[in-house]
Amino acid sequence: MAELLFYNEYEQFYKMANESRAFRSFCKEAYGEDFSQDGFSDINQINRILKYIPHKKDVSILDVGCGNGKMLGYLHEKTNAFIYGFDYSSNAINEAKSLYPNNSEFKCGCIGELDYPKEYFDLIILMDSIYFAPDLSSFVDQLMDWLKPGGKIFVAYQEGDVIPKTENINTTILGKTLKDKGISFIMEDITRESYDMLLKKREVALKYEKMFIEEGNEEWYNLLIWQTDYANVSFEEFSKKMARYIFIIE
Numbered sequence: 001m002a003e004l005l006f007y008n009e010y011e012q013f014y015k016m017a018n019e020s021r022a023f024r025s026f027c028k029e030a031y032g033e034d035f036s037q038d039g040f041s042d043i044n045q046i047n048r049i050l051k052y053i054p055h056k057k058d059v060s061i062l063d064v065g066c067g068n069g070k071m072l073g074y075l076h077e078k079t080n081a082f083i084y085g086f087d088y089s090s091n092a093i094n095e096a097k098s099l100y101p102n103n104s105e106f107k108c109g110c111i112g113e114l115d116y117p118k119e120y121f122d123l124i125i126l127m128d129s130i131y132f133a134p135d136l137s138s139f140v141d142q143l144m145d146w147l148k149p150g151g152k153i154f155v156a157y158q159e160g161d162v163i164p165k166t167e168n169i170n171t172t173i174l175g176k177t178l179k180d181k182g183i184s185f186i187m188e189d190i191t192r193e194s195y196d197m198l199l200k201k202r203e204v205a206l207k208y209e210k211m212f213i214e215e216g217n218e219e220w221y222n223l224l225i226w227q228t229d230y231a232n233v234s235f236e237e238f239s240k241k242m243a244r245y246i247f248i249i250e
């Protein structure tokens with residue numbers, strides 16, 4: 001797996017996330033809840049997922065690129081759904097297994113390689129993970145196969161980081177792929193919300209500088225500062241380079 005994009009970086013990231021008190025405090029304050037986020041999903045985005053979880057018995061949710069499972073843990077706590085997650089980081093999956101041993105199944109594996117039975121999930125979430133699919137078109141087919149009839153897929157999708165910024169909400173690679181396949185979906189542009197969160201992230205990172213350094217996690221602090229560099233430009237400038245959308249696929 002070591003040759004996969006960012007594999008070693010994510011192994012190190014989740015080791016730090018599992019151990020660092022500064023990072024837990026940072027996430028809680030910057031995002032409203034500590035989900036060991038690598039990036040961009042705050043509690044407002046996660047709470048949007050709740051309305052797509054059916055109110056019935058035996059609901060199952062899959063999180064692709066679930067990290068240490070904390071988002072799933074939150075969704076389970078709110079809805080009692082059975083939670084499934086996979087990620088290629090063994091540091092992340094070992095932690096998920098120990099945090100959430102019940103009503104759950106966590107697997108270490110790669111997008112494009114791991115498989116589930118057909119019509120298995122009521123909801124699939126991909127929070128900043130769909131970009132890591134080696135073949136987006138066939139991965140979308142696979143996700144649709146895994147979905148129960150009437151199920152939904154919730155995707156948080158950022159342009160300007162791992163994938164390039166396209167012109168506007170109608171030109172995203174994911175949107176085009178779905179249209180070509182005749183799959184119905186709705187989109188929401190949350191770029192402004194994302195910019196506001198970035199400002200908050202910067203402010204909170206600065207607050208926890210000393211704690212990160214005392215823990216020996218200065219390099220992660222520096223990364224947070226680098227990731228929030230856009231806090232120094234106006235929203236107009238930011239939105240030329242970055243965009244964030246939520247897709248609900250049915």
Ligand SMILES: C[S@@+](CC[C@H](N)C(=O)[O-])C[C@H]1O[C@@H](n2cnc3c(N)ncnc32)[C@H](O)[C@@H]1O
Nearest residue numbers: 010037038065067087088110111127128129132
């Ligand atoms: C940007 S992070 C998002 C993590 C989490 N969903 C969140 O919102 O904070 C991407 C996640 O996908 C995982 N990942 C990246 N490439 C992967 C791949 N090829 N197969 C499985 N997981 C992968 C990483 O370990 C990481 O947990």
